[in-house]
Amino acid sequence: MQIAILLYDEFTALDAIGPYQTLSSLPDAETVFVAERPGPVVDDNRTVALEAHAALADVPRPDLVVVPGGPAPDLENPALRDWLRAVDTTAVWMTSVCTGSLLLAAAGLLKGRRATGHWLAREQLGRLGAEPTGERVVFDGKYVTAAGVSSGIDMGLALAGRIAGDSFAQGVQLMIEYDPQPPYDAGSPEKAPAALVERFRAGG
Amino acid sequence: MQIAILLYDEFTALDAIGPYQTLSSLPDAETVFVAERPGPVVDDNRTVALEAHAALADVPRPDLVVVPGGPAPDLENPALRDWLRAVDTTAVWMTSVCTGSLLLAAAGLLKGRRATGHWLAREQLGRLGAEPTGERVVFDGKYVTAAGVSSGIDMGLALAGRIAGDSFAQGVQLMIEYDPQPPYDAGSPEKAPAALVERFRAGG
Numbered sequence: 581m582q583i584a585i586l587l588y589d590e591f592t593a594l595d596a597i598g599p600y601q602t603l604s605s606l607p608d609a610e611t612v613f614v615a616e617r618p619g620p621v622v623d624d625n626r627t628v629a630l631e632a633h634a635a636l637a638d639v640p641r642p643d644l645v646v647v648p649g650g651p652a653p654d655l656e657n658p659a660l661r662d663w664l665r666a667v668d669t670t671a672v673w674m675t676s677v678c679t680g681s682l683l684l685a686a687a688g689l690l691k692g693r694r695a696t697g698h699w700l701a702r703e704q705l706g707r708l709g710a711e712p713t714g715e716r717v718v719f720d721g722k723y724v725t726a727a728g729v730s731s732g733i734d735m736g737l738a739l740a741g742r743i744a745g746d747s748f749a750q751g752v753q754l755m756i757e758y759d760p761q762p763p764y765d766a767g768s769p770e771k772a773p774a775a776l777v778e779r780f781r782a783g784g
Numbered sequence: 785m786q787i788a789i790l791l792y793d794e795f796t797a798l799d800a801i802g803p804y805q806t807l808s809s810l811p812d813a814e815t816v817f818v819a820e821r822p823g824p825v826v827d828d829n830r831t832v833a834l835e836a837h838a839a840l841a842d843v844p845r846p847d848l849v850v851v852p853g854g855p856a857p858d859l860e861n862p863a864l865r866d867w868l869r870a871v872d873t874t875a876v877w878m879t880s881v882c883t884g885s886l887l888l889a890a891a892g893l894l895k896g897r898r899a900t901g902h903w904l905a906r907e908q909l910g911r912l913g914a915e916p917t918g919e920r921v922v923f924d925g926k927y928v929t930a931a932g933v934s935s936g937i938d939m940g941l942a943l944a945g946r947i948a949g950d951s952f953a954q955g956v957q958l959m960i961e962y963d964p965q966p967p968y969d970a971g972s973p974e975k976a977p978a979a980l981v982e983r984f985r986a987g988g
Contacts, residue, residue, distance in 0.1 A: 593801050593804060594801050597832070601797060620824075630832065631832075631833035717967075728959070729805065730964065731963075737967050737968065741968070749968060750977065751980055753976070754972070754981065759920065759975065760962075760964035762937075763921075763945060763953070764953060767962040768961060772958040776955055
């Protein structure tokens with residue numbers, strides 16, 4: 581089973597590494613980071629440089645695709661769009677984290693499908709033809725979308741369970757000691773202080 | 785404020801990226817990935833290659849140090865040990881995730897201090913002179929240690945709160961949408977099925 585994690589300029593690092601850490605130990609899985617060109621791809625803070633192993637053309641038939649988000653992914657990029665459409669024809673799972681679902685939707689893959697993404701991007705997701713929900717992880721057929729950034733960990737575990745069974749996924753959870761204890765309860769717009777939510781809605 | 789995240793061969797990717805994603809947006813922070821040599825450092829799955837910006841010698845006075853873990857960090861590596869001891873004399877915060885606390889302890893920095901680490905490494909942590917606890921994030925003076933892999937996110941948020949205030953840290957939590965909803969409740973040896981815990985204790 582080949583897992584392809586897409587990288588592009590100004591992706592968000594945890595969007596890619598959350599699913600990576602939970603999916604890459606699947607039995608018989610090979611994980612490849614793929615980008616327009618092989619070599620380092622720099623994140624949205626211009627700090628993390630993560631190596632892409634292969635160019636898009638070199639990964640034509642991945643079984644599982646992970647599309648991370650970023651503050652403003654280029655939805656018009658024809659190379660990304662064409663690759664997503666092409667691999668979708670054979671992939672068993674097409675997944676995204678955060679605004680990665682905007683890339684899937686802009687490629688026409690989420691039309692009429694229930695999907696999610698970063699809370700600030702859900703309206704746009706609807707305008708791109710998906711049916712946005714407020715859930716953290718959404719399965720609609722082979723399309724699996726997750727909410728903002730950190731939700732890729734929950735998605736990866738849920739997907740690992742579907743692919744390799746509950747016991748395997750529980751083993752992954754135990755080994756990454758994923759027993760979350762956030763020091764605050766501000767992880768969604770419903771739970772965070774209203775003033776904070778308004779500030780981010782207004783652009784930070 | 786300079787944040788130095790240590791990389792070394794066979795580190796665990798999420799151990800580094802969890803704190804990175806929660807700390808790198810601190811006001812006036814510059815984050816640098818540091819390793820024995822600049823250039824790509826490969827993770828424990830031999831898959832992630834994350835670029836180190838600087839050699840240890842080039843980062844002599846970081847304000848905040850993050851030491852990620854890995855399946856078997858080399859506790860005898862003199863370059864890492866000497867660097868940790870040297871930067872400890874001026875750093876404001878010395879932190880670790882997972883077995884990173886073993887590196888801090890082996891450098892003699894956790895003697896008699898309350899500390900934590902991956903659940904499978906806590907006994908060894910005690911043998912290295914620390915006082916291991918089962919808590920997820922442990923503050924003992926300027927030494928902040930976190931449990932296994934994913935706990936670096938909780939540590940990063942807690943530390944961001946100490947450094948920049950609760951509201952800032954809540955803003956980080958909201959933007960990474962950290963409202964965890966694991967599909968299983970198996971994230972600690974107390975919660976996971978006993979057979980699974982025993983299997984990992986016996987070596988996987």
